[in-house]
Amino acid sequence: MLQSDTLKKRALKAREKKAALGEDIELEEFEKEEPGEHEELETLEELPEKYKKDVLNVGVEPSGTGRSGTFLQIDQSGVCTNCQSESIELMNMKDALEKHDWLNDYMWKAVAVDTDKYTAETALRESGGYFIRSLPNSKEIFPIQACMFIGGADVAQTVHNIIIAEENSELHIITGCTTGSDIQRALHVGVSEFYLKKGAKITFTMVHNWAEQVEVRPRTGVILGDDTTYINNYILTSPVRTIQTYPTAYCQGENSRAVFQSILSGKKDSIMDTGSRTILTGRNSSTEMVTRAVSNDESQIYTRGHLSGQSQEVKGHLECMGLVLSDDSMIYSVPELEGSATNLELSHEAAVGKIAEEEVQYLMSRGLTEDEAASMIVRGFLSMDITGLPPELAAETKKMLDLSLQGM
Amino acid sequence: MLLEITDLAVEVDEKEILSDIDLYIDEGETHVLLGPNGSGKSTLFMSILGFPKYNITRGKIIFKGEDITHLGTTERVKMGIGVSFQNPPSIRGVKLMDLLKIEHHEDVKEELSPEIMEQASKLKFDERFLERNVNLGFSGGEVKRSEILQLLAQKPDFIMFDEPDSGVDIENVELLAEEINTLLDKDRKPGLRKNSGLLITHLGYILNFVTADTAHVLMDGKIACSGNPDEILEDVRKEGFKGCVECCNPIH
Numbered sequence: 001m002l003q004s005d006t007l008k009k010r011a012l013k014a015r016e017k018k019a020a021l022g023e024d025i026e027l028e029e030f031e032k033e034e035p036g037e038h039e040e041l042e043t044l045e046e047l048p049e050k051y052k053k054d055v056l057n058v059g060v061e062p063s064g065t066g067r068s069g070t071f072l073q074i075d076q077s078g079v080c081t082n083c084q085s086e087s088i089e090l091m092n093m094k095d096a097l098e099k100h101d102w103l104n105d106y107m108w109k110a111v112a113v114d115t116d117k118y119t120a121e122t123a124l125r126e127s128g129g130y131f132i133r134s135l136p137n138s139k140e141i142f143p144i145q146a147c148m149f150i151g152g153a154d155v156a157q158t159v160h161n162i163i164i165a166e167e168n169s170e171l172h173i174i175t176g177c178t179t180g181s182d183i184q185r186a187l188h189v190g191v192s193e194f195y196l197k198k199g200a201k202i203t204f205t206m207v208h209n210w211a212e213q214v215e216v217r218p219r220t221g222v223i224l225g226d227d228t229t230y231i232n233n234y235i236l237t238s239p240v241r242t243i244q245t246y247p248t249a250y251c252q253g254e255n256s257r258a259v260f261q262s263i264l265s266g267k268k269d270s271i272m273d274t275g276s277r278t279i280l281t282g283r284n285s286s287t288e289m290v291t292r293a294v295s296n297d298e299s300q301i302y303t304r305g306h307l308s309g310q311s312q313e314v315k316g317h318l319e320c321m322g323l324v325l326s327d328d329s330m331i332y333s334v335p336e337l338e339g340s341a342t343n344l345e346l347s348h349e350a351a352v353g354k355i356a357e358e359e360v361q362y363l364m365s366r367g368l369t370e371d372e373a374a375s376m377i378v379r380g381f382l383s384m385d386i387t388g389l390p391p392e393l394a395a396e397t398k399k400m401l402d403l404s405l406q407g408m
Numbered sequence: 409m410l411l412e413i414t415d416l417a418v419e420v421d422e423k424e425i426l427s428d429i430d431l432y433i434d435e436g437e438t439h440v441l442l443g444p445n446g447s448g449k450s451t452l453f454m455s456i457l458g459f460p461k462y463n464i465t466r467g468k469i470i471f472k473g474e475d476i477t478h479l480g481t482t483e484r485v486k487m488g489i490g491v492s493f494q495n496p497p498s499i500r501g502v503k504l505m506d507l508l509k510i511e512h513h514e515d516v517k518e519e520l521s522p523e524i525m526e527q528a529s530k531l532k533f534d535e536r537f538l539e540r541n542v543n544l545g546f547s548g549g550e551v552k553r554s555e556i557l558q559l560l561a562q563k564p565d566f567i568m569f570d571e572p573d574s575g576v577d578i579e580n581v582e583l584l585a586e587e588i589n590t591l592l593d594k595d596r597k598p599g600l601r602k603n604s605g606l607l608i609t610h611l612g613y614i615l616n617f618v619t620a621d622t623a624h625v626l627m628d629g630k631i632a633c634s635g636n637p638d639e640i641l642e643d644v645r646k647e648g649f650k651g652c653v654e655c656c657n658p659i660h
Contacts, residue, residue: 358497361459364481365491366511366558376510380501380541 004104007113011123014114021302022244022273025215027121030156030187035094035126038077038151044070051149051180058176058207059400060147066396068142071130074149075157078128087138088171089131093160096131103131106162110193110221110250118189118217122158129160129191134169134200141390143172143205150179150186150214159190165200165228172393173202174400177216178209185213185241192220196228198253203389205233205397207404210240212268220247224256226282231388232258233397236272237265237404239299246275246304251285251314262291263382263401266299266329275304275334280314280344287315292382293322295329306336309344318348323355323381325374355381379405409470410435410566410604411456416467418448418455425451426629429467433566436601438592440615440637441608443626444649449608450494452626453568456606457491458484471566490564492555494571494608498543504554505538512561527560531587548575556587567591569607573614585617594619612641625649 018024041047044055044062052062055072064070069083069090083090097103113123130146150157165171179186188210196202210216222230230249249258260276278287289305307316322331335348355377363373382405386397409432416429426448433439441449455462456469458481469477476484509516512524520528520538528538531553543551552572559567572588573581593601609615615637623637627649633640643651 356497359499361481362493362497362499363507365457365459365485365493366507366562367482367485368510369482370480376502376506377499380499383501 007108007123010114011120014120015117015124017114017116017120019116019118019217019244021246022217023242023271025187025217027117027156027187029154031152031154032125032156033076033152035077035128038074038079041072041080043082044072044080051151054178054181055147055149055176057403058147058178058209059174059396059403060145060176064145066142066392067145068140069144071144071146072149073128073130073147073157073159074151075155076126076128078130081130083144085140085142087135087140087169088144089133089135090144091131093127093129093131093162096162103162106164106193106195108193110195110223111191111219115219119191119219122160122189122191125158127158127160129162131162132171132173133164134166134171136166137168139170140172141392143174143393143396146173146175148175148177148188148190150183150188152186153183154185156187157189159188161190161192162195163192163202163204164195165197165202167197168199170201172390174205174207174396176207176209179211179214183211186211187215188217190218192218194220194222194230196222196224196230196256198226199228200225201229203231203233203393205389205400206235207400208234208236208240208243209238209404212239213241215241216243216245218245218247220245222247222249222258224249224251224253224258224282224285226253226255228253228256229388230258232260232276233386234260234262234274235401235404237263237382239267239270240272242271242273244273246277248277248279249287251278251280251282251287253282254284256282256285258287259388260289261384261386262303263384264291264293264301264303265382266293266295266301267297269298271300273302273304275302275306277306277308278316279308279310280316281310282314283311284313289318290384291320292384293320293331294325294378294382295322295331296325298326298328300330300332302332302334304334304336305348306338307346307348308338309341309346311341312343314341314344316346318350320348320350321381322352323378324352325355325378409433410472412468412470413456414468416455416469417465418451419463419465420451420461424465424629426455427466428630430631431624433604433606435604436593436598437622438605438607438618438620440620440623441606441626442612442623442640442644442649447626448629449626450570453491453570453606453608456568457481457489485564488565490559490562490567492552492559492567492569492572494574496543496551496555498541498546500541500544502542503539504542507542508538508558508561511558524561528557531557531583533557549577549580552576552584553580556584556591559591560587565603567603567605569605571608571610574610581614582617585614588614588618592618612644615641
């Protein structure tokens, strides 16, 4: 889906370009389905029962209750797009590009097309994805729900999303990405570009629940204007083969603020390499990053954070807490602070350790076994309060988190 | 006999903290453990609970006729031992409400039973308080009341209270004492009481509201004397622990 020759040239050039981080994936090993393979649905109620259960597990409500709209992509086909809100535009990327000429101005502006082979592949293929736009001065408290679903074996799913919050609008998105319960291996590449106009707020809450042999390569860029707030919440508590992601927020506007909150639980031999980066250039812009990570089995978790303060009066704080629960697992915390202007404040605190024995014994003295006590403490550790959401969505998110933690 | 401790010696980090401990508590009895700071009172509690750090080098602990000397904490608790801690740890992310459900063998997904809810309000906790993380940011008094509430949910037969009145204002001491009396079957006639208790108290203030059958004074890791709680307490108040040891006769 490329309109410009220059972009196409750049994408072609980056076709073999390995990503800066994460295991290199051979894209040829995966099947490339064309769009239109799956039948379109009016609502998610029409989904086969077994799929309904899968999407429920990642917080997607098939009935659409409590949601302002729904988007579902199965493999490479956008199969469901419906929106009840009058203040939000929700469309397939393809339809959106046909409708809005100006949309091309937003393509590959927050994420470079030649970042690596995954962005290049997404650009060169006819990728799916959604377009969400909240209209100026609107506030929709119910979230849009988006679901990226992989239903076919060995599928390479590529997605390109554009999300625009117009001036003084407020937009909430929850997105669940998952695979059918019969799927083993697949690849998911999701490019998401967020644009926040003056005074806008976006919250983006993502729950992943992949099959054990799925490779995941999201690529996310967020451009923040004056007086904007972007809140990104990420929950991954189920096994995956590898995931590598490093969303970047560009706090260009005055008083812009980016928040990243991540909850990670490594299982089996998952390799989870997740980070967040904020480039603070706007006056008085700020960022906060909070991560809770737990490593089990043979999992490896890399949690990265890069705070780059490039102008005066900017602030950033990064917090990462990790529990290593198995000798064969690992948590590698990499906080990076970069200050290149006077009068800024950047800080981080990171701690990787074990469960407090005193807490385990306390619970055992109330009749829990050692294992029950440990798992209760770990669930508690991960169930951190996700801040910045309106009350209804906070409760919903808490439910989604509890659901993810229950399965642990 | 409910609890029989004979010739017990306990080491912590290879240092002997308790030795020659003999203690017998029968069904329905409440005993008080007095003694200066560092005399080993809490160590005795933790040894009875079976915390791994407390290494039993000699002697035996028999509970309900069964040798539990080397049994794990969970098993002991399941046999009916309960404890109220002086300074319990806080557990981030774990709600008091959920812990109560587990202690009362309720389904965590269901609402808290009316029975426990009623006991909670007796202890001046509302539903919102029960949603808080266990001990996190609790005041001294809230910690003590939460410990007692958890024991009410757990319903043990033998309960150890470690300084249940320290840091609690006078009004709340009476409230706590009332619930401790419930836990210890004090509303029944002495001969009909089933539940037993062992109570550590520093000031003995709680004993104005909770009657005890026997008191023991622990000094330097040994039981220096045992006897009538009122008499022993009066001596301690008058002369401190040293004086008490000099004039009391060991009963064993």
